[in-house]
Amino acid sequence: MSLTLYGYWRSSASYRLRIALNLKSVAYDQKPVDLKEGEQRRPEHRDIHPQGFVPALADDQGVLIQSPAILEWIEETWPEPALLPSDLRERARVRAYAAVVGCDIHPIQNLSVLQHVKSEYGQDAEGVQAWARHWITRGLTALEAMAQADDRGGPYLWGASPTLADIYLVPQLYNARRFGVDVEAFPALSKADEAARAHPAFVTAAPESQPDAPEDGH
Ligand SMILES: N[C@@H](CCC(=O)N[C@@H](CS)C(=O)NCC(=O)O)C(=O)O
Structure with a gap:
């Protein structure tokens, strides 16, 4: 295929x-x-x-x-x-991590949303960044509380191997840094993110390693 x-x-x-x-x-x-x-x-x-x-x-x-x-x-x-655990309740929980990012954080800081906030609501670049930071911070605060409550022992968000939770987390933290969010304020997430970003599958997938990434990184 x-x-x-x-x-x-x-x-x-x-x-x-x-x-x-x-x-x-x-x-x-x-x-x-x-x-x-x-x-x-x-x-x-x-x-x-x-x-x-x-x-x-x-x-x-x-x-x-x-x-x-x-x-x-x-x-x-x-x-x-497998990107999901075998236990049904655990699968639902891992999907919940993915949904916090995929349904509730990422869609409201998407490019077309930010462009709309700027053009229709008179925001300058800083206003747009503040909007993005607000929703990212709010979502990551909940995700951090989930990670601390679950405490799977690492190194990844759901324990010994990467799951969908890490697949959503790592790109979202990449985004968060771009918008100036202090990701160190979320220690459980930062730790899992660091471990995942060292995994070869994540290294190869990193934005700066893609064929269309500009040399200056912007
Ligand atoms: N729910 C969609 C979201 C896709 C999405 O938001 N893509 C962004 C890039 S991450 C995009 O194409 N933005 C272009 C735009 O907003 O004009 C998915 O998960 O595939």
């Missing part, structure tokens, strides 16, 4: 898919979509992703969109190594 990932080096939803595919040792090609240049809104990209977003993952049968759906598809297609 040949896979093509339509993504962007800094997109955290694309970053999630790169990590998952790397963890499963599944090869894929990349077709970068330049979000800074607005390529995601062009008709040819909307033919691939009707929402005008990345990521999308194409195979010989068509195109998949929405990173949560694609992650589930990856997990079901290549079950090993």
Whole structure:
């Protein structure tokens, strides 16, 4: 099966898919979509992703969109190594970590949301950053409380091996740093993030290692 990932080096939803595919040792090609240049809104990209977003993952049968759906598809297609625990309640809990990020933090600091806050509500760059920081900090505060309550013994968020929880956490903390959030204020999350970022699957998926990453890192 040949896979093509339509993504962007800094997109955290694309970053999630790169990590998952790397963890499963599944090869894929990349077709970068330049979000800074607005390529995601062009008709040819909307033919691939009707929402005008990345990521999308194409195979010989068509195109998949929405990173949560694609992650589930990856997990079901290549079950090993598992990205979810086998216990049903634990699976629900790991999915809850993913949902805090994927449903409640990331969507309200997405590029098009920030552009709307700026253009429709008269915010300057600092106002937009403050908006993003507010929602990120609020979400990470809850996630930190969850991690401390669960205390799985590390090194990853759910114990000895990476799960969907880490796949959502690491890109979100990358984003948080970009917006000037002090991630050290979340010790359990920072510790798990550091451990995950040392894992080869996460190293290869890192934004700065992608083919479309600019040399100056911006
Ligand atoms: N729920 C979607 C969110 C996708 C999304 O927000 N993608 C961002 C990049 S991380 C995007 O394409 N933004 C472009 C824009 O807002 O114009 C998913 O998880 O796939």
